[in-house]
Amino acid sequence: MKSRESLIRLHRFQVDEKRRQVADIEGMLDEFRRREQDLEDQVKREQEKAGISDIAHFAYPMYAKSMRARRDNMLESIGELTRQLEQAREELADAYRELKKYELVEQNRQRRAKREADRVEQNILDEVSLNMHRQNAGQAQG
Numbered sequence: 001m002k003s004r005e006s007l008i009r010l011h012r013f014q015v016d017e018k019r020r021q022v023a024d025i026e027g028m029l030d031e032f033r034r035r036e037q038d039l040e041d042q043v044k045r046e047q048e049k050a051g052i053s054d055i056a057h058f059a060y061p062m063y064a065k066s067m068r069a070r071r072d073n074m075l076e077s078i079g080e081l082t083r084q085l086e087q088a089r090e091e092l093a094d095a096y097r098e099l100k101k102y103e104l105v106e107q108n109r110q111r112r113a114k115r116e117a118d119r120v121e122q123n124i125l126d127e128v129s130l131n132m133h134r135q136n137a138g139q140a141q142g
Contacts, residue, residue: 022088025081036074039074042067
């Protein structure tokens, strides 16, 4: 009994931990996307100031080049975080399925135990009723 409860608690903890991981990665992704958009905006402003948007142009602003490089790195990081998020979501789904399996087993066990307790109680009530009927029948004859 205790081992099943401990197992369920362990799986609940694992599901909660996976949820936290998913939430953390989603938060990081949101932050990286905001940063990427900020870098993109900086590149556009710098290009507008210089009046040059062709990166191959000899007078293309160095600041815009460095912001583009940072933005490209940010996009790579976003891609990696997206893959990690997919993996974390799969792990969360697996952990949740595992938890549900143990919870269903416990629910079935509890239902069986309740049915057995109800059956025993009904047998006792039937026995009491039968004894009372016998007593009443004996008194009626006597």
